[in-house]
Structures are given as C-alpha cells and as structure tokens.
Amino acid sequence: AQKVTQAQTEISVVEKEDVTLDCVYETRDTTYYLFWYKQPPSGELVFLIRRNSFDEQNEISGRYSWNFQKSTSSFNFTITASQVVDSAVYFCALSEAGGGSNYKLTFGKGTLLTVNP
Amino acid sequence: KAGVTQTPRYLIKTRGQQVTLSCSPISGHRSVSWYQQTPGQGLQFLFEYFSETQRNKGNFPGRFSGRQFSNSRSEMNVSTLELGDSALYLCASRAQGGLTGELFFGEGSRLTVL
Numbered sequence: 001a002q003k004v005t006q007a008q009t010e011i012s013v014v015e016k017e018d019v020t021l022d023c024v025y026e027t028r029d030t031t032y033y034l035f036w037y038k039q040p041p042s043g044e045l046v047f048l049i050r051r052n053s054f055d056e057q058n059e060i061s062g063r064y065s066w067n068f069q070k071s072t073s074s075f076n077f078t079i080t081a082s083q084v085v086d087s088a089v090y091f092c093a094l095s096e097a098g099g100g101s102n103y104k105l106t107f108g109k110g111t112l113l114t115v116n117p
Numbered sequence: 118k119a120g121v122t123q124t125p126r127y128l129i130k131t132r133g134q135q136v137t138l139s140c141s142p143i144s145g146h147r148s149v150s151w152y153q154q155t156p157g158q159g160l161q162f163l164f165e166y167f168s169e170t171q172r173n174k175g176n177f178p179g180r181f182s183g184r185q186f187s188n189s190r191s192e193m194n195v196s197t198l199e200l201g202d203s204a205l206y207l208c209a210s211r212a213q214g215g216l217t218g219e220l221f222f223g224e225g226s227r228l229t230v231l
Contacts, residue, residue: 037222043205044120045222091160103150103173105220107160 002027004094006108013082014116021077021111023092029053031097034068034075035105039089048090051075082115089113119143121223123208129229135196138226142189142210146221149191151183154205154225163206166191195228203230 003026013019025034036048049059051068059066063080079086089112093105122141130136142149150165162175166185183193189210195202205225 035220043207043225043227045207045209047219047221050219093160103148103165103167104162104175105152105160106162107152109159 002029002032002094002096002106004092004106004108006090006092006111008111009109010112010114012114012116015084016081017115018078018080019082019113019115021079021090021092021113023075023077023108025073025075025092025094027073027094027096029096033095033097035093035095036066036075036077037091037093037107039091039110041088045091048077079113082113084115084117087113087115121208121210121221123206123223123226125226126224127227127229129231130198131231132198132200134198135194136198136228137192137194138206138208138228140191140193140208140210140223142191142208143221146210146212147189148211149185149189150209150220151191151193152207152209153177154207155201155203160207163193198230200230203228 005024032053034051037045038048039045049066056068065078067076089110091110092108095105124139148167151163152160153163154160164174164183165172169185180196185191205227207222207225209220209222211220
C-alpha cells in the first residue's frame with residue numbers, strides 16, 4: 001500500500017529564510033509519481049511539481065527546488081528566500097502507476113508553513 | 118480559461134439529511150476526481166470518473182456516491198449524513214485519464230453537519 005509521511009506539521013520562519021519541507025513515501029511499485037501541491041487559505045490545491053520514479057534529477061523553479069532521492073524514498077521541497085506569500089499548507093502526494101491506482105493521489109498530512117515579515 | 122468550479126461553496130446540513138455537491142471541470146477535461154479533506158484524516162480519495170464511468174473508488178462507505186454526466190460535469194452525493202462527514206470536498210479535473218496530465222483542483226465545497 002502506498003503511504004506519504006510529512007513529519008513536519010508546522011514550520012514558522014522569518015521572511016528571507018530558506019525552508020525545507022520533508023516528504024517520505026512508501027510504495028511497492030517501481031513506477032510511480034510524486035507531487036507537491038500548495039493550499040492557500042482559499043482552499044484550492046495548486047499544483048507545483050510532478051516527478052516520475054525514473055527521473056531523479058533535482059529541479060529548480062525560481063525560488064523553489066526539489067530533491068528526489070529514491071535511495072531514501074524522499075522527495076523534499078525547498079523554498080529559498082521565503083516570502084510572506086509562501087504561507088500556506090504544502091502537501092506531498094504519491095500515485096502508483098499500476099492497476100487502478102494511477103487514478104488517485106495519496107496525500108501526506110501536509111505541512112503548514114508560516115512566513116513572518 | 119475557467120478553472121474547476123464547485124457549488125455550493127458552503128453548506129450546512131443536519132444529521133440524517135443528504136447532500137449533493139456539483140463540480141464543473143475545466144472545459145475539455147474528461148476526468149473528474151473527488152477528495153475529502155478533514156483535519157483528522159487529511160486528504161482522502163473518494164472516486165474518479167472518466168467519460169461517465171467510475172474507474173476507481175476510495176475506501177468510503179456506500180453512503181458516498183457519485184456520477185458524471187456526458188458533458189463531464191460531476192456530482193457527488195452523501196446520504197444519511199453523519200457528524201464525521203463535515204469536511205472540505207475537493208473536486209479535480211484533468212484532460213485525460215491516468216497521470217498524463219496535470220490535476221487541477223477547485224476551491225471545494227465546505228460541508229458542515231450539525
């Protein structure tokens with residue numbers, strides 16, 4: 001069965017600090033997909049990134065970067081020079097490619113990030 | 118391009134009642150999935166529809182049901198409401214089935230059961 005663990009329930013930082021959100025996953029499949037979503041107070045989940053299990057290249061998008069390590073089953077997310085607008089709940093999610101599982105995402109419990117001015 | 122639209126945004130029901138939530142996907146999207154979000158259980162998959170067919174269902178009791186219409190709009194229904202059904206219900210759409218497309222979420226319908 002697939003599982004996603006976000007051990008950090010809440011993180012509070014001061015603006016311009018760097019912050020890393022941890023994500024550890026469990027799956028038996030060799031082919032799977034990992035995601036990060038941002039949920040602002042409005043409730044809508046905003047897609048940030050999708051990574052498949054065969055692509056371990058780290059990715060950088062502006063102030064955002066992601067570190068995927070299959071050896072430790074982790075897919076961590078770093079925000080560099082955080083801003084108040086980054087305050088939100090961040091979710092890591094996993095989807096297995098096999099059978100009927102690829103139609104659903106299994107989410108972690110989320111990390112509430114608060115960036116203080 | 119309009120996003121995923123969910124109605125109603127907020128509603129209050131009492132135990133034992135039933136509720137129907139509606140989701141209009143992004144134009145051209147044929148896959149619609151539903152998720153329940155609660156403080157205790159987090160985000161949990163309810164079901165996914167593609168071209169009017171349910172392709173996957175999460176671990177929820179039969180009181181939770183859904184359907185998709187020929188125009189890809191979807192509804193979910195919860196009968197005999199319980200206090201624990203209070204949650205944010207999120208709908209998501211994508212252009213096609215599987216994981217070949219990005220999943221776009223609506224802002225959700227917040228249900229309170231008294």
